[in-house]
Amino acid sequence: DGGITQSPKYLFRKEGQNVTLSCEQNLNHDAMYWYRQDPGQGLRLIYYSQIVNDFQKGDIAEGYSVSREKKESFPLTVTSAQKNPTAFYLCASSIVTGGGNGEQYFGPGTRLTVT
Amino acid sequence: SQELEQSPQSLIVQEGKNLTINCTSSKTLYGLYWYKQKYGEGLIFLMMLQKGGEEKSHEKITAKLDEKKQQSSLHITASQPSHAGIYLCGAEMNTGNQFYFGTGTSLTVIP
Numbered sequence: 683d684g685g686i687t688q689s690p691k692y693l694f695r696k697e698g699q700n701v702t703l704s705c706e707q708n709l710n711h712d713a714m715y716w717y718r719q720d721p722g723q724g725l726r727l728i729y730y731s732q733i734v735n736d737f738q739k740g741d742i743a744e745g746y747s748v749s750r751e752k753k754e755s756f757p758l759t760v761t762s763a764q765k766n767p768t769a770f771y772l773c774a775s776s777i778v779t780g781g782g783n784g785e786q787y788f789g790p791g792t793r794l795t796v797t
Numbered sequence: 798s799q800e801l802e803q804s805p806q807s808l809i810v811q812e813g814k815n816l817t818i819n820c821t822s823s824k825t826l827y828g829l830y831w832y833k834q835k836y837g838e839g840l841i842f843l844m845m846l847q848k849g850g851e852e853k854s855h856e857k858i859t860a861k862l863d864e865k866k867q868q869s870s871l872h873i874t875a876s877q878p879s880h881a882g883i884y885l886c887g888a889e890m891n892t893g894n895q896f897y898f899g900t901g902t903s904l905t906v907i908p
Contacts, residue, residue: 686839715896722806724885724900772839785830786887786896788839 685709688773688789695767695796703758703792705773714756715774715786718742725772731756732778760794767796800824801886803899810876811907818871818902820886827889829869831860834883834901843871843884873904881906 686707695701707714713732717725727740731750745764750756756775760767770793774786802821810816820829828847832840844853846862846869853860857874873880886899 688839717898722900724803725887725898727896730896770837774840785842785845786840787842788832790839791837793837 686773686775686787686789688771688792690792691790693792693794695794697796698762699796700762701760701767701794701796703760703771703773703794705756705758705789706754707756707775707787707789708754709775709787710753711775711777711787712753713776713778714750715776716740716746716748716756716758717772717774719770719772719791728758760796767794769794799900800890800897801888801899803884803886803902805902806900807903807905809905809907812877813875816873816876816904818884818904820869820871820888820899822867822888822890824867824890826862826866826869829860829862829866830887831869831871832885832887834885836882840885876904876906878906878908880904 689704715730716728719725726742728746729737729748731737734750734753737748737750745761747759770791772791773789776786804819830845831843834840844860849864849866851862859872862869881904883901883903885901
């Protein structure tokens, strides 16, 4: 079955530690995205990538880093510089971006709690 | 500032009632997408609208995009408990490739 997987479902970390969230897709999509969801704020874009070895900052990239070494994988690292890291993180992919062709397929999400 | 405004923020309806959720932008939308999210899970794609005046239906859910391509509505007919969840609109703006989401509408359907 094709789809997007995110792991783990729940993640707990101590403040000051970096943590990496996994996102893998086997849909052969070129574009991948990371969003953060907080109550009452909808989804906010952290980073997106339209092609391997290239990515762009979204609206709230500070304190986060990504890599896109393979088409299938787009891991997100939440660094200790992120002031409010506790949130629900969603990964998505789409065939292309722009031009009204960007239907996005979402993973099940990772809930990160930092104490 | 919020690129896409959704209203209402939350909705509680009795089973069998009709309801409408709105999504508004000050900019022209190149593609307008409706998603549904169950609490604590990922988003499920519902429908995509691209042309001004376009209307699409799937089962009891109908989505419309206005002629100016700045406002969309999602209408549910004869709501059921299975319709409960968070509905989000998303769109590509004419300013570039970035995709924006609305703040979401939380729907509760009381049996």
